[in-house]
Amino acid sequence: MLIPVILAGGAGTRLWPVSREGYPKPFMKLADGESLLHKSYRRAATVTEKGAEILTVTNRDYYFMSKDELARAEVDRASAFLLEPQGRNTAPAIALAAHYVATRYGREALMLVLSADHLIRDQDRFEEAVEAAVNLAQQGHLATFGIVPNAPETGFGYIEAGEAIGSGKRALRFVEKPDLEKAREYIEAGNFYWNSGMFCFRTGTILDEMSRHAPDVGKTVEACWASMPHDGATLEIPAASFSQVPDISIDYAVMERSNHVAVVPADFGWSDIGSWVAMRDLSTPDANDNRTTGEAIFVDSHNTYVHNPNRMVATVGVDNLMIIDTPDALLVAHPDKAQDVKKVVARLKKQGHEAYKLHRTVTRPWGTYTVLEEGTRFKIKRIEVRPGASLSLQMHHHRSEHWIVVSGMARVVNGDRDFFVSTNESTYIPAGHKHRLENPGVLDLVMIEVQSGEYLGEDDIVRFEDIYGRS
Template identity: 65%
Template sequence: RQGKLVTFGIVPTAPETGFGYIACGAADGHIRQVRGFVEKPSLEVAQGYLASGDYLWNSGMFCFTAGAALAAFREHCPALFAAGEACWAASRGEGSATTEIDADSFAGLEDISIDYAIMEKAANVAVVPASFDWSDIGSWNAMSQLVEPDENNNRAIGETITFASHGCYIHGDDRLIAALGVDDLIVVDTPDALLISHKDHTQDVKKVVQKLKTMGHDSYRLHRTVSRPWGTYTVLEEGDRYKIKRIEVKPGASLSLQMHHHRNEHWIVVSGMARVTNGEKGEFLVHTNESTYIPAGHKHRLENPGVIDLVMIEVQSGEYLGEDDIVRFADNYGR
């Protein structure tokens, strides 16, 4: 209410080197001024922070009025503030339940955290020491601490078998994982990717993400299951010139009227009913266990006219199967 930018600091219980810290200043009741923010320290420095009593873990949680935040951005990041205003002005959403952020202007915004942008620069920052249970699950090491260890200090989620292994964290979604004669490894197997790391290098996952981004690899920005305003799609399998998806469309929702230059699509309805628009064939219904074929170059649309979810399998084939091979002619979501 006084216009402060407030953050919540967690009272440290150990000299953690994987967390950021808040340096506290003078106290005003249970609220303290903020002298500064400190990045992940060495063990020796973290031990000094813990002993001093003047440092809190940076939870990354903030509370402020919209007006105070906008004023801080306007003062400390004027270029970012102006670019954000321009992006918002270019975005669409009038008359729709969703707002589609303008992609081109958004891509030009500076990639910066709120800590660097305003919290470390503003003078009106306060911190409330908080004692609720909290952990910065920012690494797989931290995630592993939520799992009870076995007699060899191995921790596991999913179906796992370990022999002569110690101090490992194994996280599996779909498959059996066996670890033989290994120590202090992090193994995370998900539908998207497999990660194998020594415990001392789990903070370097961001380097992998940056490498994927440099390569233009889809996995840095998309999960295997992707949410859309109309529902979801999951990539089940893909290879040279083919891709198989599971598509789920919410009742009453529809995809855009669209066209692809380079791929053909086969649609098989698994459950529910689909209303399909397909080139010169016009509009027709496809029932459970029925299918239809969408040739490249045909305008087409998929809708769910029913009251239950529409689930279908889509088999794509062609010389290019990227998600950017799409021309939209009409869309309910302003894309």
């Protein structure tokens, strides 16, 4: 049996301001309205039997967003989730997934490890490559997908391939991201492939190779797995034991050391969407090489990319620019410096600026909230609650709240009172009062919240009850 394992963790800092810590790259919507994770779920379902399940390894904070994307993908497969308390790189994630698959399906089961934030355009060729990788995995190889390069790319690692073995080639070595001269040498050699970070192997094989080449990872992951409850389809990884696992990639831990690695040459329209240049290249250029995602006007402009789903952007007399517009942050960059966008994120994080982490619209398990305006001692939000969803029973020390229902019906707990608030009605929540908001209807509940007080930070919250397990 083949079990797809989707790794959904990377922050995607080079795609700021759209990708942020609270809304990372896998959840970014492309021009067709689908996220990269959505596409990954659909892709995984096409290469598995109906009895198989799709396993997602992701951060606890992204669980509900991942479930939403899975539901939107409408795949006819069972699903399971391994929830990390914090990121520890790909080796621990894959090792824990292997323990899960071995426990549920046995050590002979095959794992297809996919990244949640890659784009693959040619599904038929992808399925052919997976079939080749499955054949190698069944023979005891650790199969990795090597992308046939079409340019001397310096942003990817490379795999040097040797003689043919079965449906692939023997992997001779993994090399780090090269400089341009070395990348050109690799292209001319003809036996180097981009390292895609996607794999296929027998569960028992990867666990054995992990124990052989990275025993510190193998032992600490085994202890972590032993400390976990194994019932249900959503398993939370304990923070204490997981913190003891080394932070290391699967390449460093196993793939570069094992003698059983095979590479499947693949040419299926792959992109890791690693920068805004990669996003730009997904759009069709006009006669002056200008591209846009959204509504834009280009006057006397050349080789300019505008990403603006929310409002009109016009450029006049500019060349070689990328303009990325969001409601609360604007990025203007030269394409040659696309990799340096991560430096902006690092500086924002150092300054404690919320723009590195959150958008104005923030997704929660129950729906979304959007910050409309804020100033000294006040903040105004638009809150949307899904049918049947409920916020936690909570209390704030430093702020009071006024709620005005715009559409739908709200059930409100305010202190000792439990009552309904209809459209065009409002209620007031004093500071220090236990309160809860629920949508008992079948339509979305939309309301405006006006906060006032001496401190309005999102961390001023005490939760007493929460149906989503948040503390």
